[in-house]
Amino acid sequence: MEFSEHIKTANVENVVLTRPFHPPMKGTLCLTGHHLLLSGRDGESSAQLLLLLRNVDAIEKRTTGSSGTITIKCKDLCVLQLDIPGMEECLNIASSIEVLSSLEDVTEMYPFFYRPSNLSLLDQWGLSSPEQDFEHIQTLTDRWRLTQVNRDYSVCPSYPPALIVPGSIDDETLAKAAKFRQGGRFPVLAYYHSKSGKVIMRSSQPLTGANRKRCKEDELLLQAVIDGSELGYIIDTRSQQLAHQLRMTGGGFESKSSYRSWKRLHNNLERGKVLQESLIKLTEACSDQSHNMDRWLSKLENSKWLSHVNNTLSAAGLVAECVERQGCSVLVHGSEGTDATLLLTTLAQLILEPRCRTLRGFLALLEREWVQAGHPFQQRCAHSAHSHARLKHEAPSFLLLLDCVWQLGRQFPLALEFGEALLLQLAQDAYASNYGTFLCNSDRERCALGVKEKTHCLLQFLSSPSEKERFTNPMFQPTELAIWPSVQPQSLQLWRGLFFRWTQDAQYLEEAREEIRNLVMQSRGRGCGRSMAPLETDGSMTPSRVVDC
Template structure:
């Protein structure tokens, strides 16, 4: 951040910052020796820098702070910052008064009520933008990708009145008109009528998703809803409904056991078992495998519906696609999946990710729903390491950006809110940053070899592991693991460079095809 930007930052948030700069502060963070330096509190960051050579600066977004703890020893203060990515750092501050000032600033700035005051609206990128991530995964391109004459793009929700949490454009059966969609929407909670999630080309079977029907006590039927589903199935074909309402969505799930690093081994394992996190992982993988089995092995289409249709439902539909579709196991394909099922699909990231594991206040709408999905992806990744183009650092990156970021991608709860705040014009997309060759190389899996087959993960309890590189990332020394992967990367370097070139050429070809399509030189 430039001096001018920092000054502007401070002016915007002057009422919250009582002590903008403080010398003699000592920083304690995992796997680094203590560093004494100057602490700066800006409108969006806690920064600690030292004049000593070869010392790493701290740049911590206020948005990343989940909980703050204050302690006083004599006339000095100690702040412990518990972060949403499970990192815990400590600041030793020489003055009790200054300690209280810094604590007050961080508490206020980490819980800003206005989205427009958050860092993505102030961040200005300096890197070269090869593409606009806000335009990378539009519904129109998704319809082109599935290449089916049986489906169309409907703009029935163009003004977000039919369903406030659905996107403007939705893929629906071609034989169903918008009037039928409106009546089907009135039958479903939040207007979230059945829409296409995935088309399995091998059997022409589909996964659809929706919210629960509003049947009430009289078990009312809706002919328009039934007509929509029958059109999706096809003439003379049957399908299944997977009802996720009885499945625990993990909205209230916690993983606090992972942070009790001072406990004995037996007690730690007992707490891990009692928190039930791996049980949620197992249940979700089971349901996803059931959906994939219906689609691929039994040749049946599936409707996945839940209470609201934006928590457990995208967990199940997304994981089923990771199992079924090799494209979802590539970097760009996985980004498209997150956009399609979660961001455009209306998962309330602002509500669910506003706090994390350390926060002890009331958290009615908070829950690690998206993190649970990423955990399940990692479990499959562990079992089929060569079938994924991305490594687990890619999953870490997406997890952290969902909770705190300089990018606007995961802000707000749905597309309607994002459009109201003009995020595409006023913030930078995460995908704009990530999808550049120099950044992508950090997330490429050196063991990747394209696998076009359906992959069937083992879901027995003994097949599942704690995702320690995420939950225990700041508790277990990373050097040994980094050394092993460094050796692997050295061996695979030539192959990785070749794949980067292929990736760049593939993107260039896609751009040329898009341009030709727009000019009418080629057909869809």
């Protein structure tokens, strides 16, 4: 396809742009296959707009007489307005943006064309691999092995080719167990806890159905995870009622009689349409200009976004507690095992594992638990909060994860090596990016389209020395202790840096954070200032008192 086919009007003069933090700007509007550009006419070369069209979530057009106005609502929640002289030009530009912002062919998206001078396609793609993770585990135990049973993606289309499984289970058993799990997502290792030797596994639901079918291979696989005398926990991210309903349509859950060494706990987490509607309602509340406190609080409560944050952190804390305090291994799953399951396995590792709290370690964690593990980014992040399209598979699961991580960072300001700037960058790139990391829905799709050979890796770029400084938390002090999140109402706050990112208040907050950063760096450079060691109690970290700027 030629992009020019969809560009009816490529250039328009005397367009006026209105956007947050800037005075109105008049200039020349230029539309390309992937970007909307506006160059100012005030003599300053820096006065310009470069908007990636993939970032456009919805547009509204209005014509009056011989001119028109286009309101562009972006996936990063920014809202822009273009006043365009000429009704025909306005309609043409709007039509072109609508088409070019919703291209379905992945190979036509901008990451396949992005070629910065400081990056090479020959650079390493990614920060981690199952092979590297297994090498680390080998230094701790010999009970696990690396299997290539999925090397051609025939056992599980959404898993990577290599997986870590119990050493006593052969590939034939794994293949049969996969047929008993939705989408072939049989239980695999997500995390090995070096202190206790216990693990966190993840999978999809078992296909027991109404007849309560059994699979001896699946039972053997889970039995191999724990010794016969031990107890393991299955954390089902659905309500007990929903799990029973899904059994009538072919899904189900592990029965007590077949999995005697495992205790099943239901911890319901919303997903899919419910999460998407929650984000939409929250965004609408944040854009309410009425300045009525009662109305604002009512809308915030009705969105239920903070309830989702609360429930997710509570469930992740439960997973971590089973491993750290109960000394038990855990299997996490819901139905498909690609959303709520990954939320819990990721956050539990962040709570327990110091390596995951470094900048590089956190990015590697996201790559392992979301990119490689088969979170369908292409489907989930097709639209954000402004689009009028309500696609079946959309859900801000990854955005919810980043919000939960922000809550942890706020409660433990010294524990994470990375700061809010990294989370905001990830939130933006998940929906629209120059990089190929979040393209497609699985490793299989990325392999088929040559994503790793033809695009640059976002995670590799964010962890590079040239970028690391702007994402690093200057107050970071590593600790080997677990960081247990508080989910009390007073402990959770709305992530203003994201949801109020384009308001005037957010600009002042960013300036205050930068000033604090400079003061901390100056203090450390002089070797003065008090030690900022975390509060330690009974082998864990508790949330410190945080003062917002």
